[in-house]
Every structure is written in structure tokens, then in C-alpha cells.
Amino acid sequence: MKFTKMHGCGNDYIYVNGFAEQIAADRKPELVRQLSDRHFGIGGDGVIFINPGKSADFEMEMYNADGTRAQMCGNGIRCVAKYVYDYGLTDQTSITIESFGHVKDLDLALGADGKVSTVRVNMGMPILTASEIPVVSDHKQVVDEQIEVDGQCYRMTCVSMGNPHAVVFLNHLMESDDIRDFELEKAGPHFEHHTRFPERVNTEFVRVIDRNNVQMRVWERGTGETLACGTGCCATVVACVLNGLTDTKVTVKVLGGEILCEWDQTENVVYMTGPAETVFDGEIALREEM
Numbered sequence: 001m002k003f004t005k006m007h008g009c010g011n012d013y014i015y016v017n018g019f020a021e022q023i024a025a026d027r028k029p030e031l032v033r034q035l036s037d038r039h040f041g042i043g044g045d046g047v048i049f050i051n052p053g054k055s056a057d058f059e060m061e062m063y064n065a066d067g068t069r070a071q072m073c074g075n076g077i078r079c080v081a082k083y084v085y086d087y088g089l090t091d092q093t094s095i096t097i098e099s100f101g102h103v104k105d106l107d108l109a110l111g112a113d114g115k116v117s118t119v120r121v122n123m124g125m126p127i128l129t130a131s132e133i134p135v136v137s138d139h140k141q142v143v144d145e146q147i148e149v150d151g152q153c154y155r156m157t158c159v160s161m162g163n164p165h166a167v168v169f170l171n172h173l174m175e176s177d178d179i180r181d182f183e184l185e186k187a188g189p190h191f192e193h194h195t196r197f198p199e200r201v202n203t204e205f206v207r208v209i210d211r212n213n214v215q216m217r218v219w220e221r222g223t224g225e226t227l228a229c230g231t232g233c234c235a236t237v238v239a240c241v242l243n244g245l246t247d248t249k250v251t252v253k254v255l256g257g258e259i260l261c262e263w264d265q266t267e268n269v270v271y272m273t274g275p276a277e278t279v280f281d282g283e284i285a286l287r288e289e290m
Contacts, residue, residue, distance in 0.1 A: 001286055003035075004083060005042065005279040008075030010227025010256020012279070014044045015083055018051035018061065029067035031286070036065035042284065045223050048076050050083060056096035056103045058084055064222030071100040072162035074123065074230015074259075074272050081106045082116040082276035102162055120273040123231070126238045126263070127160035134164065136196040143242050150190040157239035158201075161231040161270065166191060167204045167239035179207045179215045180255075188219025204232045208245050215253045227256030234270045237261040 001023070004015045014035050016023070023031065032047040034040070049061040060080045062070045077097055084090050085108055093108040104121055111117035130137040135158045137145065142158035147166075154173070156166045168191075170182060182205055191203040200221040207215045216236050218229040233252040240246040241263055249262040259274040 002281070002283050003042065004087075004281050005044065006079040006083065006277060007256070007279060008078050008228060008230065008274055008276050009254055009259060011073070011075035011229060012044045012227075013062075013073075013076050013079065014042050014047045015079065016047065016049045017083075017087070017089075018049045018059075019089065021049075023049070028063065032063040033065070033067045034287070035284070042282070045220070045226050046070065046073075046076075048073070048080060050080055050089075053096070053098050055101075056098035057090065057092075058095065058097045060097050060099040062099060064220070065224075066222045068222045069100075070163065070222065072102065072231055073099075074121065074161075074232075074234060075228055075274065075276075076230070077104060077106070077121060078119040078230065078274055078276040081108055081119045081121075082278065086115045086278065100162065116276060118273060118275050120271060121230075123161055123234050123270045123272050125268050126235070126270055128158075128238075128242075130158065133158050133160040134198055135166070135201070136198065143239075147194070147196060149187060149194060152187070157242055159235040159238045161234045161238075163231055164197060164199060164201045165204060165232055165235035166197070166201050167206060167236050169239075169243070169245070170205055170207050174207070177207070179205065179217055182217065184217050184219055184225055188225060192219060192221045202229060202232055202235075204229070204236045204239075206236050206240070208240065209253075211247045212249065213251050213253065214240060214246065217255060228254040228259065230259060230272055230274065233259045233261050233274075234263075234272055238263050238270065241265075 051059040107120045109118045218232045237250045
């Protein structure tokens, strides 16, 4: 099976051309777990199959590293856009991609080499209704609401960008100004599997720098900490605005780079702009039992 390794701000996935590679649906979860293994496989935060679209130009069929299906990935969808243009599946710089039945509009910017360098994505409307995110709450929306996790009290704001996010601000919880000092590996799993999140949750831990810049680390359900999360950056900016902490256009500084997000409140949609990069192409022999 041929594949391409790509990343958006260090959020790396293995991309498979579903036009050329036919993999049975029941084989994909185990295949994803094997390919994603960073010691015995190719290594990545998951696998994304690029398929012909039903309601859009292309379909992004995304899996987390643990083999579970995921609804949306902002970094992943930018890389899909780069793949389909750079590898000749389209010659258009404005395209549509569907994931889990939801269609996104993307605008591709080309670099000096004629290949895609950055992608702007209309990520759609942020979902704020608690039951639709979903998160268990006595309130219709979860904004600056307390949650106890592993004996520690946090305050969270919950947003869905096609997948559920809990945004936690660290400014008053940390003495250090360096977000890397936060013990994410301890808090992240407890958030992910907390009883208030019936479908688990992605958790963003955020430090606000100023009205237009924030730092963010993320624990993604089914994967663990990643260097970036596009939908998490979008959710973070929405949460910042809801709490009056930033303007509506914010640069989110993640461990793998920077992503620009803007919540257009007139249209009530979030736009995300960031890079997409190809690492290498390869070919791997599939195990017979798969």
C-alpha cells in the first residue's frame, strides 16, 4: 500500500489515496493502529483516507491512532487539500471536502514552487449547546463552568467544531509563564474519560498572552497530546471571545507552530488558516491477517 506522511504544525497523519488503494472497512481500525505506532509502524497521530466525495469534491475519512473514527481534524483537512492539489487530483484552488457528512470550503494558497503552502478553511458554526457537544451540564451552554478532575478544580468552556472540546484557561492556575510546565500528561486522560463527556473530549489548556495571541497545548481523545489541533485552535478562540479574553481574530501558538483563527460573529462561522507540509512518500507491505 502506498502512503504519504504529512503534517500541519506537527499534527502528523498517514494519508492514503482511497482512489487507488482499496482497503476493506472492517480492516481499517487494526490497520490504523499498526501504521500509527511510532516504534513498529510508520508513526503518526492517526490515518486519513482520501476518498471520492459524495456531497463534496473529496471525502476525508479520518481515524485516531487507537483505531477509532474521528469526525474532524483542522490540520488534517488542510493536508488533504494540499495532497489533492499537489498530487494532481484537482487543479482547483477552491475546493470542498466532506468529513463525517459535514462539508467544508477550503481556499488553497500556492508557494513559489507551485505547490500548496497554506490553506484557509471555513470550519463552520461553533456548536455551543451542551447537549449537542455533548457535555453533561445543568446549563444550556458551558461557559466558565467548574469541573473537578482528579481532585483538582478547573473552569472550562465547551465548544464543538464537529468534535467536542473543553477549553481550560491556565493563567490563574500556573505560577510559570511557560505552558510547557503544565503537567498535561496527568490531567489530559482524566478529562478525556470524565463522566461529563459521554463521547470523550479533546481538552485545550490555554494561556492568554494578549488580545490577539494565546498559547495552547492539547490532549486529543484517542491519541493523547499532539503538537497541534486545528479544531482545538478554533474552539480555543471561540472560548476566548465568550470569556472576554481576546478579540475575534487570534494567533494560536501550539507546540508545532502557529494557526490563525477568526470567529466571524456576523456570519457565525470560524475561519482557520495554517500550513500543510509533506514529509515523505512510502510503500508498506500489509500483513496477511489484516
